[in-house]
Amino acid sequence: MKKLDIQAIRADFPILSQTVNGKPLVYFDNGATAQKPKVVIDAITKYYQEINANIHRGVHTLSQLATDAYEVSRNTIQKHLNAKHNHEIIFTSGTTHGINLVANGFAALLQPGDEVMVSAIEHHSNIVPWQFLCERTGANLVVIPMNEKGELILSEFDRLLNEKVKIIAVNHISNALGTVNPIAEIIEKAHQVGAAVLIDGAQATPHLRPDVQELDCDFYVFSGHKVCGPTGVGILYGKESWLNRLPPYQGGGEMIKEVTFAKTTYADLPHKFEAGTPNIAGGIVLGTAIDYLNEIGFEAIEAYEQELLAYGTEKLLEIEGVKIYGTGAHKASLISFNIEGIHPYDIGTIVDKLGIAVRTGHHCAQPVMNFFDIPGTVRASFAFYNTKEEIDIFVEAVKKAKQMLS
Structure with a gap:
């Protein structure tokens, strides 16, 4: 090393x-936001000075250059997370957006009496969206307790886990305490009862490189600004099978296949979840930031x-x-x-x-x-x-x- x-x-x-x-x-x-290296700052300037254009829609040269740069960044992040497919990488505005996208989608999958599980050491952004979900569906919110050291009590997790639990949302690392949670064990046990798992990686991705296939998590979310990238951009990784099950979070341009007043059909992944003009510069430069960290x-x-x-x-x-x-x-x-x-x-x-x-x-x-x-x-x-x-x-x-x- x-x-x-x-x-x-x-x-x-x-x-x-x-x-x-x-x-x-x-x-x-x-823990709130990381500082930016000059290579990231310069990449933002380069985008706006040289290839500023909307992506995925234009046949002109600048649009094609911007689109290519954006999709290269998606591939960079796919490789960084070891995702199986590049269409499992969804650009978002940040961790909070990614969690809300998944929570909103699960509203179509839950029934009254189902359970949503979070931990006692979550950031508010990994509590409140699940409370919204429970209010909408009649599901119950279940909390994994913590001990005086700031660790999750896994024996209580085992006791609370059952087939009513449909999704577990837990952070990889606590923003308030620094605790690294045993997410691999949580994921494995959750899958034994058929529950999906979302990992909030906002605090983890600056410090380590998660392997989503090795972890076998169903969703993993993080923010660009905490990994030396710009604000206003983030990533939702989701297993292809789960992303296909979830309905779109927002409607608009880009996420459609065909629109008529009678019916709209949706685009394939990843565009199904990327409505509207994204933070193009942010998406491109997030790849620059990830490359910088991997070089170190x-x-x-x-x-x-x-x-x-x-x-x-x-x-x-x-x-x-x-x-x-x-x-x-x-x-x-x-x-x-x-x-x-x-x-x-x-x-x-x-x-x-x-x-x-x-x-x-x-x-x-x-x-x-x-x-x-x-x-x-x-x-x-x-x-x-x-x-x-x-x-x-x-x-x-x-x-x-x-x-x-x-």
Whole structure:
């Protein structure tokens, strides 16, 4: 496994060289969005300067060039996820769009009394669409509980799982706690009772390379902006058999085969789920971002980020009063913590004045915060372009904040 040249990597990201509040930027809010390398920024400019045109519809040269670039990106993502077919890759506006698309489709498949299962450590975007679905269909929402370490209680999952469960939606990695869930085991057991499984990979795809065929998941969703790509674009992977069963999510141009006022027939996959003009630049450049990450290498990224996690955890725990939430055996490079007697928002505000970007609050995971009976946490989420020196700066800033607020 190659060793990362962190300074060379940091030079790829223009934003990392700037100052904030007179201090060098320390960006530890990667769980919210990743920064963009120059190759991605340049690719956005290149699209608009050289081949800007609508896709799939025009016979003129620019339209064909844009279409080709868009479909090359789809193939890149197919290969990245190891999907069996490129038409199993659906471009969306992000993870939330992908989850809503699947949840909406399942409204045609569920009956009253059926069950939809989510976990206790989900982001709101993997809770609320399923609540909508249950309200529409009369299905019941079932929740896999968690323990004090922030891990799912698999014995309870086993107890709750039965043939009434039609779909299970669970994150690969928790955005609030960093917990890496045992999704392969969950998928295997779900399939034994005939349930489909959707994996929310928003927090996982920046850190690892999922193999959807090896996992055997039915759906996998992620957002482009968390993998160094643009905002407003994402991916829904779905097994061909499931995508053929689901009805279209939106009606409009591109998703049709033939339209009359009497009846409309739908286009084949993937266009059945891609109504209207998409985020063309975003779709093309998402492929650029995926290529960039694969060139660095996910094995090296994962190993280095685990170093950052271990170092940051050790240094923060040296501060008296620090409590870390999410202490499971398998974690991504994210530390969610509080200092006894101090509101997380106040810590976040002070460290921002020192040039450090972290996230504070409930992280769109209020049930997690309710479980721990806290208003929120300070979340420091690390990426492969961060350094141990930045962690040292952050730890000193937290100490200063504690001193000021105690």
